[in-house]
Amino acid sequence: MNCAECEVLLHALLDGELDAGHARDVEAHVAQCSACAEKLRAFRAMRGAMAAANLKEAAPASLRSRIEAALPSPAPRVANPLKVARPSRRTFFGGFAAGAALSAAAAASMFLAVVRNDQEQTIADEVVSAHIRSLQAGHLTDVETSDQHTVKPWFDGKVDVAPPVVDLTAEGFTLLGGRLDYIGGAPVASVVYRRRKHIINLFVARRLGSEHASVTASTVQGYNVRHWSDQGLDFWGVSDLDGEELGEFVQKVSTALHPDRPS
Amino acid sequence: MAGYADGEHDNARRFRDAALPYLDDVFTLARYLMRNAADAEDAVQECYLRALRHFDTYRGPAMKPWLLTILRNVCNAEFARRGKREVASDCGAEKEADEIPLWQEPQVSPETMLLRQHNDDTIRRLVAGLPQQFREVIVLREVNELSYQEIAQVSGVPVGTVMSRLARARAMLRSAWNVAEGAAS
Numbered sequence: 001m002n003c004a005e006c007e008v009l010l011h012a013l014l015d016g017e018l019d020a021g022h023a024r025d026v027e028a029h030v031a032q033c034s035a036c037a038e039k040l041r042a043f044r045a046m047r048g049a050m051a052a053a054n055l056k057e058a059a060p061a062s063l064r065s066r067i068e069a070a071l072p073s074p075a076p077r078v079a080n081p082l083k084v085a086r087p088s089r090r091t092f093f094g095g096f097a098a099g100a101a102l103s104a105a106a107a108a109s110m111f112l113a114v115v116r117n118d119q120e121q122t123i124a125d126e127v128v129s130a131h132i133r134s135l136q137a138g139h140l141t142d143v144e145t146s147d148q149h150t151v152k153p154w155f156d157g158k159v160d161v162a163p164p165v166v167d168l169t170a171e172g173f174t175l176l177g178g179r180l181d182y183i184g185g186a187p188v189a190s191v192v193y194r195r196r197k198h199i200i201n202l203f204v205a206r207r208l209g210s211e212h213a214s215v216t217a218s219t220v221q222g223y224n225v226r227h228w229s230d231q232g233l234d235f236w237g238v239s240d241l242d243g244e245e246l247g248e249f250v251q252k253v254s255t256a257l258h259p260d261r262p263s
Numbered sequence: 264m265a266g267y268a269d270g271e272h273d274n275a276r277r278f279r280d281a282a283l284p285y286l287d288d289v290f291t292l293a294r295y296l297m298r299n300a301a302d303a304e305d306a307v308q309e310c311y312l313r314a315l316r317h318f319d320t321y322r323g324p325a326m327k328p329w330l331l332t333i334l335r336n337v338c339n340a341e342f343a344r345r346g347k348r349e350v351a352s353d354c355g356a357e358k359e360a361d362e363i364p365l366w367q368e369p370q371v372s373p374e375t376m377l378l379r380q381h382n383d384d385t386i387r388r389l390v391a392g393l394p395q396q397f398r399e400v401i402v403l404r405e406v407n408e409l410s411y412q413e414i415a416q417v418s419g420v421p422v423g424t425v426m427s428r429l430a431r432a433r434a435m436l437r438s439a440w441n442v443a444e445g446a447a448s
Binding site: 007008009011012015017042043046047049050051053054055056057058059060063064066067068070071161206207231232260 | 275278279283284286287288289290291294300304307308311312315325328383386387390402404405406410411412413426427429430433434436437440
């Protein structure tokens with residue numbers, strides 16, 4: 001890797017967007033190039049300072065009221081975190097004047113990606129294979145700790161996502177650690193939990209298709225599988241736990257991902 | 264409220280639950296793109312009206328980047344209407360970018376930079392001083408916390424372009440930062 005490539009890729013490294021191979025390349029280059037090492041240090045410091053600053057602007061209350069007033073139903077409902085947006089085919093908002101022809105529809109179609117059922121089944125099979133492999137090989141965790149603040153940064157730069165790591169010990173699911181796995185030829189993060197004697201692998205990858213608002217349950221080779229997506233990530237929970245307890249696990253994880261929402 | 268069927272209330276409720284939590288995110292991007300609060304508010308309101316109108320065809324994936332995409336379109340439409348130069352046109356912004364020195368050697372060490380107290384206003388001002396497409400990528404990444412893939416969707420460019428823009432944006436920001444540091448010390 002040369003310095004020009006490194007100058008671009010080091011940002012992806014800092015942002016946790018780099019795959020494992022490129023992350024190693026950047027680290028190897030930085031180890032023997034003091035100029036790039038200096039840049040990496042400087043940008044890491046800058047990014048830290050920006051993260052510490054509050055750069056988000058709160059929308060004025062008057063604006064919020066104006067937008068709320070435009071909605072026909074005044075009573076907000078308690079949201080189920082897994083049922084975010086289930087689009088309806090019905091158009092109800094005929095009341096607004098048609099503005100400039102907009103590209104929201106174009107934008108929506110740009111995002112349109114459909115995970116076909118057979119594709120989903122293939123991934124489910126791979127996820128279960130990865131789960132079984134992790135139990136057989138004596139290689140359950142790469143980083144072994146019950147501290148969520150150790151597990152999360154460990155994934156930094158190893159996979160192209162920053163998987164949320166939640167501590168559910170109090171809920172009866174002990175965090176064992178994290179592992180790098182390969183599914184569909186791409187590195188994915190696995191966060192490993194234990195419930196009594198049962199291991200749960202929670203695989204987290206960049207979303208592979210359209211957002212699944214609801215949880216898909218399946219059973220593959222006797223293992224229970226739950227698939228859902230949230231915040232642009234795909235989650236696959238696999239375990240020999242019974243369906244009900246795995247469902248409870250999924251519920252706890254998604255509740256923890258939305259601490260601001262009532263469960 | 265009369266005149267809306269139950270299903271329509273249901274749809275509105277779903278829209279409210281899905282879209283309103285991102286109001287601050289949308290407003291923040293509007294604030295950085297439009298530069299003044301009144302224009303930003305108008306853009307956000309228009310964004311939500313459009314989003315609502317198209318909510319029945321919304322198929323995901325994620326609500327936040329979808330809303331930010333619409334907001335960005337609203338802002339660009341407004342720039343085009345005004346005929347201002349501040350349109351997210353690649354060639355224009357590139358030219359603008361070239362006028363700013365891309366790289367300056369740091370006058371202070373990164374450690375000092377980190378340790379020194381920066382108030383939020385200073386950082387906001389530095390971000391606001393970036394040319395539009397670089398300001399946009401920085402805000403989407405550092406403030407809205409989108410992934411590269413999501414930024415690519417919002418800005419309508421390939422992920423590779425997101426990466427190179429972000430690298431340039433941070434380099435410009437670092438230069439400006441160092442200048443600000445130099446002036447402050």
